[in-house]
Amino acid sequence: MNVRHHVSDALLSAYATGDLAEGWSLAVATHLALCPACRSRLRGFEMIAGDLLEALPEASDDMSTSWTELTQRLAVQVDAIAPMALEPAPASVPDVPVLPEPLRSYVGADAPALKWKPLGRGAYQVPIPTGDGVTSVRLLRIPAGRPVPEHSHGGRELTLVLAGNFSDDQGRFSRGDIEEADEELQHQPIAGAGEDCICLAVTDAPLRFKSRFLRLIQPVLGI
Structure with a gap:
C-alpha cells in the first residue's frame, strides 16, 4: 500500500497536543494506523509538544485527567499500531481487516x-456515535463505479479511504489516503470500478448538495 494523500501539518500538530475533537482524532488515528510516514511525522510533533509542555507550569488535575481519558479512548499508542501497519496487505485479503484499530x-x-443503513442509489452508511458534540462521524460504502452526489461543505470534512478508491478534482484516493475539504471545495467523488469504496467521513456541518431534491430529504438522511 502506497499512501499518497496525508493528514495536514495543522491537524497532525493539533492531534499531537490533544487539541482535536473526538471525531477528528478518530480519523487521524485511523489514518496513522495505515500510514508509516505520518506516524514518523507524529513523533516529531510529539517531541515538540513535549518540549513545550515541560516549559509550562504544572497542569491542573482536571487537565491531566482529560488528557488521560482522551488517550485511553483513542488507544493511540504509535508503538502498538506500528507492527500492524508497517507492511499491510491489500484490503481484499480476508485475513486483513478492512477497518484498522482504533x-x-x-x-x-x-x-x-x-x-x-441504506442511503439510496446503492449507497450505505454506518453512523458512529461520539461524545464531542461537534463532529458527525460515519462509515460510507459507495458502489463501485458510482458517483456521490455533487456537493460542497458547510465546514470541514475529512474522508479516509479504507477499501476501494474514489476520484475527484483533487486526485485519486485509495486505502489509507485522506482528503481534507472545506467550504471552498465543491466536488463529486466517483468510486473506482471493481470494488465498493468504503470510507470514514467526519464533518462538523451538513453537506451542501447541489440537487434540490437531496437538500429536501437531507434531514432524513442525516448527512
Whole structure:
C-alpha cells in the first residue's frame, strides 16, 4: 500500500497536543494506523509538544485527567499500531481487516459484520456515535463505479479511504489516503470500478448538495 494523500501539518500538530475533537482524532488515528510516514511525522510533533509542555507550569488535575481519558479512548499508542501497519496487505485479503484499530473497536466489528443503513442509489452508511458534540462521524460504502452526489461543505470534512478508491478534482484516493475539504471545495467523488469504496467521513456541518431534491430529504438522511 502506497499512501499518497496525508493528514495536514495543522491537524497532525493539533492531534499531537490533544487539541482535536473526538471525531477528528478518530480519523487521524485511523489514518496513522495505515500510514508509516505520518506516524514518523507524529513523533516529531510529539517531541515538540513535549518540549513545550515541560516549559509550562504544572497542569491542573482536571487537565491531566482529560488528557488521560482522551488517550485511553483513542488507544493511540504509535508503538502498538506500528507492527500492524508497517507492511499491510491489500484490503481484499480476508485475513486483513478492512477497518484498522482504533476504528474497529469504535464500531465493534469489521466492515462486513456491520449493520449498514441504506442511503439510496446503492449507497450505505454506518453512523458512529461520539461524545464531542461537534463532529458527525460515519462509515460510507459507495458502489463501485458510482458517483456521490455533487456537493460542497458547510465546514470541514475529512474522508479516509479504507477499501476501494474514489476520484475527484483533487486526485485519486485509495486505502489509507485522506482528503481534507472545506467550504471552498465543491466536488463529486466517483468510486473506482471493481470494488465498493468504503470510507470514514467526519464533518462538523451538513453537506451542501447541489440537487434540490437531496437538500429536501437531507434531514432524513442525516448527512
